Amino acid sequence: MPEGAVKNIIAQSEQAGYKPIFAQEFEWFNFIKGDINASQNSFKEMTPITSGMFGYSILRMSDNYGFFRDLLAMLEQFGIPLEGLHTETGPGVMEAAIQCSNALEAADRATLFKSAVKEIGKKHGIVASFMAKQTKELPGCSGHVHQSLWDLKKKKIYFMMPTIS
Known part of the structure; x- marks a missing residue:
């Protein structure tokens, strides 16, 4: 959605007495870069950066410490605070939860987050893919949007929408 449309929706919400x-x-796949067969666009032969089907592991990420250290440093420079970063179910799958903010800032954070993951991954020989389903044999991954409406002073919540995938 273009920035102007988001600003218009925010203005309409605030005129009605709400703060969105x-x-x-985000969940995404991470593969070792050298395994890509670019001529055949083959994702089946790529090696994930973590093995197994272990969700919610912080320890498994330590095998790729340099990647995550640099990613967290860049996210801090971009002003993108995370509530969590861990493995998700599936080989090479990670999940990150970005802290909530106003609607426009949240949209900017989402765009910068995906760019940072891909840029830092490339620096470390990792291909980061946000494609929903890599193969039929493994689980897919997704992104979620959490949304709520508050009063203008953020003292009272009026509406909270469950996660949308």
């Missing part, structure tokens, strides 16, 4: 608050969660 949003946050995103």
Whole structure:
């Protein structure tokens, strides 16, 4: 959605007495770069950076410490605070939850987050893919948007929408 449309929706919400608050969660696949067969666009032969079907592991990420250290440093420079970063179910799958903010800032954070993951991954020889389903044999991944409406002073919540995938 273009920035002007988001600003218009925010203005309409505030005129009605509401402050929209949003946050995103992203799941994505990570593969060792040298395994890509670019001539055949083959994702089946790529090696994930973590093995197994272990969700919610912080320890498994330590095998790729340099990647995550640099990613967290860049996210801090971009002003993108995370509530969590861990493995998700599936080989090479990670999940990050970005802290909530106003709607426009949340949209900017989402765009910068995906760019940072891909840029830092490339620096470390990792291909980061946000494609929903890599193969039929493994689980897919997704992104979620959390949204709520508060009063203008953020003292009272009027509406909270469950996660949308």
